[in-house]
Amino acid sequence: MNSSRNLKIVLSGGGLVGSLLAILLGKKGYSVEVYEKREDIRASHSSAGRSINLALANRGIAPLIRAGVMEEVEKIILPMRGRIIHDVVGGVNFQAYGQKPEEVIYSVSRSDLNRLLMTAAESTGNVTYIFEAEVTEVNLEGRTFHYKSPNGKAQQVEYDLLIGTDGAGSEVRRAVLSQKGSELNSELLDHSYKELLIKSGPDRSFLLDPKALHIWPRGEYMMIALPNPDGSFTATMFLPRTGPVSFEALNNEARVDDFFTEVFPDMKNLVPDLVTSFLKNPLGGLGTVKCYPWSYEGSALLMGDAAHAIVPFHGQGMNCGFEDCAAFDELLEKEPVQTESDLKALLLKFQNLRKPNSDAIADLALDNYIEMRSKVIDPRFLIKKKMEFELENLFPEVFIPRYSRVMFQHTPYKDAKYFGEVQEEILEQLYDDYVKDQKIPVQKAQQLVQAKLQN
DSSP states (O other), X not given: OOOGGGOEEEEEOOSHHHHHHHHHHHHTTOEEEEEESSOOHHHHOOOOSSOOOEEEOHHHXXXXXXXXXXXXXXXXXXXXXXXXXXXXXXXXXXXXXXXXXXXXXXXXXXXXXHHHHHHHHHTTSSXXXXXXXXXXXXXXXXXXXXXXXXXXXXXXXXXSEEEEOOOTTOHHHHHHTTSTTOEEEEEEOSEEEEEEEEOOOGGGOOSSOTTSEEEEEOSSOEXXXXXXXXXXXXXXXXXXXXXXXXXXXXXXXXXXXXXXXXXXXXXXXXXTTHHHHHHHSOOBOXXXXXXXXXXXXXXXXXXXXXXXXOOGGGSOHHHHHHHHHHHHHHHHHHSOXXXXXXXHHHHHHHHHHXXXXXXXXXXXXXXXXXXXXXXXXXHHHHHHHHHHHHHHHHSTTTOOOHHHHHHTSOOOHHHHHHHHHHHHHHHHHHHHHHXXXXXOOHHHXXXXXXXXXXX
């Protein structure tokens, strides 16, 4: 193996995670080659694959600061302070994400952010992108990476370390999981999505409040919309793939028009070409990937969606992937790689550190889909949200709403999940008293908090 900074690192995948990792590695002086199957989106202005707008939260911002790019990222993000819930008859209700001024999340275009990170990676002087490189084979034992160039010619690349940042359909993962004893749990959600564009009004004005994530919850399905800097909104419809109300059933103009008239009437004014766009726009899949191991003999590693694809309903896929990058970078600083055994130990440590947390956020993301599409209009849920804020004010050091732990703090996901479950038990035990007296029973709450959260 080459020593330390002479380590040749190959990344398969130049999306968000691959590009941020390339920046961090390039700044450390490592030679990095990034192989990306798409064309260079900076030249083509095509989308970065899936184009759902993303929610950037604190745990995703910290790695961007670490990489020295947050100042540029700030130019392409919009703050969202809560959810605006749209009912069937056009009424709206604002639900704040948190109580503190800094408790906001940010809407960002996937493709705009990807372009920015690619350019920043190249500017380190140590990162090279190879575009339109279609992976044909990953030979882990021979430490060779094979791809087909645009002219169809087969190419072979040798590496010291191969990192799969190639998303949910990862070819590197396929190779890593060919080991004996590997595990793969891949579950496709029975819901899919389509995007619609709410164009800007006169002079790039917003037709909806730009300081919130908009949700049209309808029980078994929903629509969301996130703002863009140009005054538009990217709206996304989530529906079952099959069934009476599904993408399969909405297969002609009359059915689509009737559906929106009945269920999302305000969208017909926001998207004038609604029916045409709905029928024309592509359908996207949603799924969860959990796997083990993430590494191979000190020479290959999985990161981001390649290791832990999750559904987008907690807005944490990108944030979790960015946290992967920062965690790996921190390990490299604490435990410099001098030998092959050093590298193997580091990859195993990264895997053991991150996998329990990625499993936890995968579960939380599925839970949040139910919350977004139905619970946000449930009276009991809304009362418990008020209780959460009041308990946070009473016990600010220990009672922190689960959403806040995930989105605004750096609490490990597995701990956020655990504390969220415990706090839900506390809320249930206080609920009847709260409804009866319209206030938190402080003494009982203090006993529960001490017993369940402070021990």
